[in-house]
Amino acid sequence: MAASTQTVKSQASTENNKRNIYISGDEESQKCLQELKDNYTFKKAFRTWRNTALFSDLEFNALSSVSNVFNLNNPEIEVNILDTEIDYQTEEQSKLCDKKKEVNHIHELSILNKENYDLDTQKEIVLVHGYGASLGLFFNNFETFANLKNTSFHALDLLGFGLSSRPNFPKRKNPEKYVFNHTVKKNSKDKDGNKIEEIVNQEISVKTSLEDVEIAENFFIDSLEAWRRAKKIERFTLIGHSLGGYLSCCYALKYPERVEKLVLLSPVGLETSAFDLTECKDGLTTATSKDTTFVPGPNIEEEFEPLHENMKKLKRNGFLASDQNGHVQTLPNLPTVFKFIWRQEISPFTIIRKAGMLGPSMMSGWTFSRFMDLKDTEKIMKMHEYCYASFTGKGSGEHCLPRILGPGVLAYHPLLKRMPQNLKCDSLWVYGDSDWMNSSAGATMCNKINSIGKHKADFEIISSAGHHLYLDNAKEFNKMITDYLVKE
Numbered sequence: 001m002a003a004s005t006q007t008v009k010s011q012a013s014t015e016n017n018k019r020n021i022y023i024s025g026d027e028e029s030q031k032c033l034q035e036l037k038d039n040y041t042f043k044k045a046f047r048t049w050r051n052t053a054l055f056s057d058l059e060f061n062a063l064s065s066v067s068n069v070f071n072l073n074n075p076e077i078e079v080n081i082l083d084t085e086i087d088y089q090t091e092e093q094s095k096l097c098d099k100k101k102e103v104n105h106i107h108e109l110s111i112l113n114k115e116n117y118d119l120d121t122q123k124e125i126v127l128v129h130g131y132g133a134s135l136g137l138f139f140n141n142f143e144t145f146a147n148l149k150n151t152s153f154h155a156l157d158l159l160g161f162g163l164s165s166r167p168n169f170p171k172r173k174n175p176e177k178y179v180f181n182h183t184v185k186k187n188s189k190d191k192d193g194n195k196i197e198e199i200v201n202q203e204i205s206v207k208t209s210l211e212d213v214e215i216a217e218n219f220f221i222d223s224l225e226a227w228r229r230a231k232k233i234e235r236f237t238l239i240g241h242s243l244g245g246y247l248s249c250c251y252a253l254k255y256p257e258r259v260e261k262l263v264l265l266s267p268v269g270l271e272t273s274a275f276d277l278t279e280c281k282d283g284l285t286t287a288t289s290k291d292t293t294f295v296p297g298p299n300i301e302e303e304f305e306p307l308h309e310n311m312k313k314l315k316r317n318g319f320l321a322s323d324q325n326g327h328v329q330t331l332p333n334l335p336t337v338f339k340f341i342w343r344q345e346i347s348p349f350t351i352i353r354k355a356g357m358l359g360p361s362m363m364s365g366w367t368f369s370r371f372m373d374l375k376d377t378e379k380i381m382k383m384h385e386y387c388y389a390s391f392t393g394k395g396s397g398e399h400c401l402p403r404i405l406g407p408g409v410l411a412y413h414p415l416l417k418r419m420p421q422n423l424k425c426d427s428l429w430v431y432g433d434s435d436w437m438n439s440s441a442g443a444t445m446c447n448k449i450n451s452i453g454k455h456k457a458d459f460e461i462i463s464s465a466g467h468h469l470y471l472d473n474a475k476e477f478n479k480m481i482t483d484y485l486v487k488e
Contacts, residue, residue: 029373030372032376032380033368033369033372036368036377036380037364037368040368042361045357045358045360045361046357048360048384048388049356049357049359051385051389052389052392054389055390055393058382058385058389059081059136059163059389062139062382062386063139065378065382067142067143069111069142069143072143072146076114076115077113077114077146078111078114079110082107082108082110084106084231085103085104085105086104088104088159088225088226089102089104090168090170091170092170093167104159104164104165105164105165106156106157106223106224107156107157107163108154108155108157110154110155111146111154113148113152121150123152123236124151124235124260125145125152125236125237125239125485126237126239127154127156127240128156128224128240128244128248129161130241130242131242131268131401132349132398133390134157134162134386134387134390135155135157136390137471138155138471140471140474141470141474142155144478148485148486154231156227158220158223158244159224159396159397160219160397160398161396166393169395169396169397169400172208172209172215172403174211175207176207176208177207178205178277178280179203179204179205180204180205180274181274182201182274182331183201184199184330184332185199185332186199186200186333204343205343206343206407208403208412210278210413213403216403216404217247219400220247220250220400221254221255224247225254225258228258233258235257235260236258236259237260237261237262237485238261238262239263239265241468241470243400243401245266245267246415248262248267249262249264249267249269249418249419252425253418253423256423256424259425261426261485262427263427263428263430264427265469266430266431266439267429267437268411268437269404269410270326270414270438270441271410271411271416271438271441272328272414273328273329273408273411273414274410275406275407276412276413276414278417308443308459310443310459310461311439311440314461316433316434318436318439319409319436319437320409320438321438322438324444325416326414326440326441326444328438331408334407338407342402342406343407345399348398349395349398350395352392359388359392360384363388364384367384370468370471415445416441416444419445419448420448420449420451423454424454424455425455427449427455427457428459428460429459430459430460430461430462430469432461433461433462433465434464434465434466435466436466436467437467442459443459445457458484463476
């Protein structure tokens with residue numbers, strides 16, 4: 001397949017549960033943050049909005065600024081930015097006449113370390129990002145992967161994200177109406193005015209189907225497989241973060257012969273719940289939870305220890321709480337507007353796009369805080385511009401979320417139902433100690449895989465880190481991932 005190429009040789013505070021884990025709080029970072037907030041004028045926001053057409057330049061400029069990957073000064077290491085054409089098309093694309101045929105491509109940062117080069121033993125590593133993200137967010141990790149000898153590393157933009165092709169996301173096929181009956185926690189007051197927590201039943205109707213879930217998954221994993229064929233890679237270690245972790249699991253299930261090791265970084269979609277479509281019997285339109293009696297969520301000191309000893313390292317619970325079997329009984333009470341947006345399949349990035357020239361200012365609070373630990377306003381601005389361009393490209397892969405997950409970020413086809421008995425390789429499951437994702441479900445997954453005994457599943461917690469653990473505590477993450485990848 002043809003490829004267009006650009007080549008270059010070469011802590012968070014844990015004081016309470018309400019902090020933003022990515023904010024270090026040190027004086028220099030706070031000074032940078034305040035300076036950016038004070039000086040990000042409408043003129044600068046307009047410039048950010050206007051420059052999205054230069055997305056590829058914004059990526060290169062950002063990575064050149066915040067990462068040392070293009071300046072390694074090692075003749076044995078080669079770094080490439082690639083667009084590789086793939087023989088994958090959506091159903092809509094395949095129906096176009098020859099004159100209108102679209103050729104999709106996958107964008108990647110490729111690093112080849114030729115030290116101790118041996119083609120027969122060369123390792124292949126593929127890294128995929130989470131929802132709405134792109135490969136540039138791993139800037140703190142590229143040098144670590146570059147130093148792995150006799151290794152070819154590929155950080156990808158998934159199809160529909162970043163600088164990869166953004167075809168129209170597949171339409172639903174014959175969705176059925178399901179009425180999901182579940183329990184939620186609601187804060188209220190008793191007759192004396194004291195705050196109490198109530199457990200109430202709620203119903204939410206959604207049009208969906210397991211076929212829709214599979215179509216959404218295949219959009220990503222079949223295009224990833226097409227990329228593998230184009231690159232002529234036989235087997236590789238697959239690393240995925242968040243949604244990318246979920247999709248990495250799906251890829252490993254569909255193409256098990258291609259995955260040597262699987263590394264999941266705070267993956268979504270593990271838990272079973274009332275939204276599990278596999279529990280809906282033929283002819284029924286209501287999926288109910290196993291028991292409407294309230295069961296308290298896990299307590300760190302009492303419940304996590306039996307799941308895995310590393311659970312003791314957690315500083316706070318995640319957004320969801322599951323039992324020993326990975327089942328989420330009760331959800332937090334989600335705002336009505338959130339459930340409406342979810343049912344209507346409105347992407348959060350659509351809102352930023354519709355905001356036009358106000359969009360850069362709307363998302364600056366997140367990007368400025370997210371990257372404040374760079375302690376350099378110019379570098380932070382470059383990451384802000386890169387992220388804005390990534391978020392506001394043509395809507396495509398972002399529309400997968402309500403197809404795969406129900407309200408409450410719970411999977412319609414949970415991985416705990418699919419992975420333990422079908423996984424064909426060793427795996428590593430990693431969470432931050434202040435992760436909003438449900439790490440207890442990850443521990444349950446490891447226990448189930450290990451109890452079967454065919455393959456080993458390791459479970460790790462990164463300290464002083466949230467959901468973006470690879471960014472929040474890059475030093476600890478880089479050591480952990482290196483140790484895992486080099487061991488036989």
